Amino acid sequence: MNVAIVTVGDELLAGRTTNTNATWLSEQLTERGVSVERVTTVPDRISDIARVVNEYRAEYDAVIVTGGLGPTHDDVTMEGVAAALGCSLETHDGALAWLEEDGYSRADLTAGTADLPVGARPLHNETGVAPGAVIESVYVLPGVPAEMRTMFDSVADEFSGTQTYREVVVADEPESALLDRITAVRERFEVSVGSYPGDSVRLSLEGTDEETVLTAAAWLRDHVERTE
Structure with a gap:
């Protein structure tokens, strides 16, 4: 199995934040016998996210995208992934239900918090708010390291390869x-x-x-x- 990692964030490109997510994911995947073929960082820009994800999903068995999840103006990763797969975003009732179970009222949530690409499988954010998603071979995870690691652990068994x-x-x-x-x-x-x-x-x-x-x-x- 081969995988590409895409990390999203202007702060990564500016050097204000160290890209620990890419290093941690590469270590986890390598330990599982998965070949990490690409690690790419893109800005918080829908067109760049869509272009890179679309290119990589055609070349690799899976693409893991981290960062840029949430309802604020610069959280555009879900939009970029949806554009790459030619679908729209919709509010996911299952993700909203998880948030309610975690104590978040629907009325208090910022609009867009639970918006996922149509047809996506939601991933529960056990240590944060913004849900992740899996659609086709693209896995979308949060950028906050603790949230990303916990969410990856929930899908880690879906990644395997030849032990080296x-x-x-x-x-x-x-x-x-x-x-x-x-x-x-x-x-x-x-x-x-x-x-x-x-x-x-x-x-x-x-x-x-x-x-x-x-x-x-x-x-x-x-x-x-x-x-x-």
């Missing part, structure tokens, strides 16, 4: 000097290798067979310079 295993080897050599060993370990074992330079070079080995990954990492440790 990972080992890290730290080499005390320049990255350019390691190219021959990186090539060799790829040729000897069914693993992918990522190289991340810094004070030392972290070599990340990944594969679908745990024993192969462990053996490849052991071989690589024997063939690079390391500080014990």
